Amino acid sequence: MADMPCDTLLAIDIGGTKILGALVDGRTVYDSVQIATPGSGDPRVWIEELLEKGMAWQGCFGRVGAAVTGIVQAGKWSALNPKTLTIPPDYPLVETLSELTGKPALAANDAQAAAWGEYLFGAGKGTQACVFLTLSTGIGGGVIVNGRLLEGMAGHFGQFRGDVADDTPLESGATGRWMAEAAREAGYDLDARGVFEAAGKGAAWADAIIALSAKRIATLCANIQLGLAPQKIIIGGSIGLAPGFIERMGRLLEDLPPLQRPTLVPARLGGQAGIVGIADLAASAGKRTINQREDGYE
Numbered sequence: 001m002a003d004m005p006c007d008t009l010l011a012i013d014i015g016g017t018k019i020l021g022a023l024v025d026g027r028t029v030y031d032s033v034q035i036a037t038p039g040s041g042d043p044r045v046w047i048e049e050l051l052e053k054g055m056a057w058q059g060c061f062g063r064v065g066a067a068v069t070g071i072v073q074a075g076k077w078s079a080l081n082p083k084t085l086t087i088p089p090d091y092p093l094v095e096t097l098s099e100l101t102g103k104p105a106l107a108a109n110d111a112q113a114a115a116w117g118e119y120l121f122g123a124g125k126g127t128q129a130c131v132f133l134t135l136s137t138g139i140g141g142g143v144i145v146n147g148r149l150l151e152g153m154a155g156h157f158g159q160f161r162g163d164v165a166d167d168t169p170l171e172s173g174a175t176g177r178w179m180a181e182a183a184r185e186a187g188y189d190l191d192a193r194g195v196f197e198a199a200g201k202g203a204a205w206a207d208a209i210i211a212l213s214a215k216r217i218a219t220l221c222a223n224i225q226l227g228l229a230p231q232k233i234i235i236g237g238s239i240g241l242a243p244g245f246i247e248r249m250g251r252l253l254e255d256l257p258p259l260q261r262p263t264l265v266p267a268r269l270g271g272q273a274g275i276v277g278i279a280d281l282a283a284s285a286g287k288r289t290i291n292q293r294e295d296g297y298e
């Protein structure tokens with residue numbers, strides 16, 4: 001672990017596939033641990049497991065921030081799409097974090113936190129309006145307009161309905177969970193990473209899955225451009241950042257008239273955008289109004 005001042009933030013990012021915990025100060029991530037996200041069960045147990053792995057961090061942080069897949073309202077956490085992650089409804093996340101760490105805590109949506117991280121320190125730096133998209137277990141989004149992060153339901157692009165099927169969220173026909181399902185239907189027991197590996201070795205069935213995903217998400221990006229005109233759409237998540245995926249979407253968009261064509265760029269903070277963003281939101285919680293009040297602040 002790098003030399004670390006003891007006034008850092010404990011930042012946690014809970015996605016549908018992995019949970020990341022880190023000690024963060026500004027853009028600097030001093031140390032991190034990762035566990036797989038259990039498919040269901042009690043999030044308290046998941047957080048305990050993560051804290052166990054970060055035992056050495058005791059006494060090194062004064063506040064906690066959690067960026068989570070799903071929506072957080074008044075400190076309570078719920079899924080919008082239980083296929084991305086099943087969470088007990090209205091789970092008391094902020095209270096649980098405070099109880100387990102003894103520190104004031106704040107929680108927000110994972111993609112919104114990542115959008116904030118990229119805006120402050122990454123590919124969104126210098127823009128006034130940008131959108132962050134995580135292409136991961138599902139599809140999450142965060143929107144910055146006039147230098148301000150839109151909170152609450154804003155940016156939940158993975159829930160858009162599209163050319164998938166009636167009442168099916170777009171993400172359920174485009175990213176991690178879907179790629180694994182599509183692979184199974186093709187006769188292969190692989191996750192999305194395995195699909196990319198198979199495509200890399202020339203498997204046509206795997207390339208077809210990636211091509212359909214890229215087409216659906218490129219259409220989403222074109223629609224976001226028409227709706228919000230961001231200067232950049234910043235792409236993150238393990239699928240978004242998989243080699244060639246952004247370029248594949250870019251090729252599908254190149255015939256659009258310049259005014260309507262989105263500018264796609266990779267997340268500069270990579271997989272750390274969420275923890276960096278939530279650390280900043282938690283650090284400035286006393287000063288900024290966010291969509292829920294944190295527990296334990298004076």
Ligand code: ADP
Binds near residue numbers: 014017018196237
């Ligand atoms: P989370 O959704 O938990 O935030 P990720 O951004 O890592 O996590 O996205 C998880 C999805 O990305 C899973 O479906 C996983 O199979 C897939 N994945 C992980 N690593 C890779 C990779 N190197 N290339 C392509 N897909 C990947």
Ligand code: BMX
Binds near residue numbers: 070081086135138141
């Ligand atoms: C879903 C939704 C979003 C989240 C996005 C990305 C749930 C549980 N999550 O659209 O809130 O931002 O997935 O999540 O309804 P990830 O797990 O893929 O990072």
